Amino acid sequence: MNGTVLFDGVCNFCNSSVSFIINRDKAGYFKFAPLQSEFASGLLEEKEIDRSKTDSVVLVEDGEVFVFSTAALRIAKRLDGLWPALYVFIIVPRPIRDFFYKLFAKYRYRLFGKKDQCMIPTPEVRSRFVDGVSGEL
16 A cells, blocks of 8 residues: 655655655655656546646545645655644645645745756655656556
């Protein structure tokens, strides 16, 4: 069992978040794929997720898809250290959580910048990324 995090591969904040997750996921629960990959496009289409409304992070766990603040909180719940304590915010009604999540996501390029192309993982973490050609996890 594992989770797959689909992230905006050109967003500096999103790329830093992937590194943050990798460093706090010693069990290797999460795999990663940029939203710009063929794998992510196929998965979003299969799960009927509107890409125009979901452009920052998507979490797929056990065939279920989570977006916005719910995805972020479920990711935090699986990390090492004190990060799972953030899951307590799941009690905040989703429309309120998602309002603040979407507001941050809207301005993430302005705050943190944007790359011209998706990140290329280092050899040390390459195994944590989904193979874009075969779609294998």
